[in-house]
Amino acid sequence: MIEITHISKTFDGNHKIIEDLTLTIPDGKIVGFLGPNGAGKSTTINMMTGILPIDKGTITLNGIDIEKEPLKAKQIFGFVPDRSDIFLRLKGLEYLNFIADIYQVPTDIRQEKIKYYSEQFSIDHALGNYIQSYSHGMRQKIMVTAVLLHNPSIWILDEPLTGLDPKSSYTLKQMMRDHADQGNTVFFSSHGLEVVEQLCDEVAIINHGELLFYGTIEQLQKEYQTDQSLENVFLELTNDA
Amino acid sequence: MMRNTWTVTWTMLKMQYTSAGKHSNAWIYIFLAVMLVPFFMILLNGISSIIAAAYHFLAEVNQESLLLGFVLLVLAAVIFILSIVMILSAFYFSDDITAYIPLPLHPYQLLIGKAANPLIYNYLLSALLFLPFLFIYGSISNAPLLFYIYGFILFIIFPAIPFAVAAMILMFIMRYVNIAKNKDRSKIFMGIGSLLFIIFINVIVRLNMDEAALVDMLTTYMQEQEGLLRMVTVIYPPAYFGASSLHFAGSWFGFLFLISVIGIFAISVFLFVVAGQRFYLKGVRGMSSGSMGTLSDKASSKLTKQRAIRKTYIRKEIKIILRTPVFLMQCVVQTFFFPIFLTIILFLDTSEGLSTLTQTTSDKKLLLILFMLSIVMLSGNVTASTAISRDGASQKLNLFLPIPLKSIIYAKLFVAYAITIIPFIIMVAVGVYIHIPWHILVSWICIALVYNWLSTMINFMIDLYHPKLHWTDEQELFKGRYILFLLSLAQTAIFGILTIIIWKANITSFYPTVLILGSIMLILTCIVQGYLSKKIKLTTLQNIETG
Secondary structure (H helix, E strand, O other): OEEEEEEEEEEOOOEEEEEEEEEEEOOOOEEEEEOOOOOOHHHHHHHHOOOOOOOEEEEEEOOEEOOOOHHHHHHOEEEEOOOOOOOOOOEHHHHHHHHHHHOOOOHHHHHHHHHHHHHHOOOHHHOOOEHHHOOHHHHHHHHHHHHHOOOOOEEEEEOOOOOOOHHHHHHHHHHHHHHHHOOOEEEEEOOOHHHHHHHOOEEEEEEOOEEEEEEOHHHHHHHOOOOOOHHHHHHHHOOOO | OHHHHHHHHHHHHHHHHOOOOOOOOHHHHHHHHHHHHHHHHHHHHHHHHHHHHHHHHHHHOOOOHHHHHHHHHHHHHHHHHHHHHHHHHHHHHOOOHHHHOOOOOOHHHHHHHHHHHHHHHHHHHHHHHOHHHHHHHHHHOOOOHHHHHHHHHHHHHOOHHHHHHHHHHHHHHHHHOOOOOEHHHHHHHHHHHHHHHHHHHHHHHHHOOOHHHHHHHHHHHHOOOOHHHHHHHOOOHHHHHHHHHHHOOOOHHHHHHHHHHHHHHHHHHHHHHHHHHHHHHHHHHOOEOOOOOOOOHHHHHHHOOOOOHHHHHHHHHHHHHHHOHHHHHHHHHHHHHHHHHHHHHHHHOOOOHHHHHHHHOOHHHHHHHHHHHHHHHHOOOHHHHOOOHHHHHHHHHHHHOOOOHHHHHHHHHHHHHHHHHHHHHHHHHHHHHOOOOHHHHHHHHHHHHHHHHHHHHHHHHHHHHOOOOOOOOHHHHHOOOOHHHHHHHHHHHHHHHHHHHHHHOOOOOHHHHHHHHHHHHHHHHHHHHHHHHHHOOHHHHHHHHHO
């Protein structure tokens, strides 16, 4: 479970990015995080993962405060960042092994998981190549594979499906579903409203750093007295229509 | 057409010099510049007296124009050699060129844009080498106003000539020879090659230094008016024309010589543009990033063995440095330059100046000389001063992965420390070879090792507080980051002053000197170490992301 309680974030002293945001993401559900560009999605995720310090409020992951016990909290989630152009001079396998070392995954388990996931995502033939030579989709796949190695109970994914081919996209969506069904937490941001509509149990919509809605898509349609698609409601809600 | 050229040039320069979303580091530059002012004043004063002495000596035999020719020749040679490295990295090895190729621009427009940054470096270099000399020479020789006007025109046009020549040669080679298909390997190959080239030139010059023959030749040339100037500049006529334009600034001859230089400049620029239009893109598009093959089961299981966090982090740091051509050149290869150069001087030194130094110099002074040598060599620890910046976009991983902060910091410090130790070992080997007494050698090694840790920490912290993370091409990390150079210069200046004080102080014996130097180093190291342990927190790294 992820509990975000009254968090605020300001940049350059007075530019408010997040304003008193409170959100609880329960276990056993896939929660989609939506919002237009610059709404504060990445800032929120960066605070959840310890990349940015929190100005006010608290964030706990399975009850562990990310600010007070960062190392302990970081052990229990896996994060796919929005940028996949990292460690380009490492080979795919070296990167996976680096991540496995950081999470202290035993040798036999990591070997087994690397083999399984790399086959699932069809990157097994490219693990000996430098990440630099990978396409955007391949880089995304290696990042997702790395997250799965230490079997974290919480998945935080920033635009995880961007650049994936249909097969890998389907595989990842299936994995997200299975993970949530096992009682774990899956929280992901996306601009693909169709995917969110199809995959998520609940959605959180944010704009200008404030939470506009949190609940199921049915609740959203009910609240706005419409049977329109998520896309139309989203555009209406965020005033982008 | 011109507007497009200007837009491309401006954009390319902006990419090199703007650090997106970061605070200005101007105060550091101002602080360092102010600290270095006295240092430069002393240096300028020394150079001024050397030029004056040389001028008066040569003026007696009517050969003072030799000085002008010599300076222009040195300037051209330095620009030519440095341009080879700069042109290769700017024109061919920087990845951003692929973003410009699809745009509807002529190859020469891209080329002009790419040339802007190396040219800025060349002009900065010329401003340092040529302008002070011009004013000193002008004041000594009571030169007319035209001398300074011609000098300024030369300052504008002269550096472009060797640059254009180097660029044309390289464009031709890259078009037809296609040095290597793998971009990374060719970068490393060219980098090390240019270093070896500089050393090779040095060796050739030293081996051909037949003193008796040189004296004979000098005597012959001194018989004729401007003979020495012609002798020196025969290999590079623009230096002769440039020097003569200044020497005869008061007459029509000077003007004619200046017109000749302007003519050569115009031809060079024209040929540069034409060659660029014909060869540039063909050379660029011939290169590829290359790719490795798939892994065998054996290699795969070897690569996936479990390691301790700090060990794996250190391995990651080392791998990235060794595999990234720009990092390898800047962090590793360049640190070898000074000790290798010193070794070559030593082995080719026929006068045995260095080896006799150990017998003629007092223990105290020898230790101080060695101490300063190690400061010059170790202060510019680029691995430490780019420790955070090198991560670029990967810096995020330091924050969301469960890696203890101490592991990150000490892994980075360890790697930076270790890389500078290797060239230092060469220096120690040279010391053993020239029979530096053991008690001096051991004291020097101990003090230098402590200083290396101090310098590593200082360089690391400067980068921690003022990193450059928003680069798209590794080259950008080093371009326009004069702080790396100034940091080294400031440490050299500070410890230089300390050395001068101890040198002049009324301490004649060796061990008190060791005690003073060692204590100062230990105290400074403890202070910086204490600061590093207490003040560097996770929020320090997080605030980098905030920008």
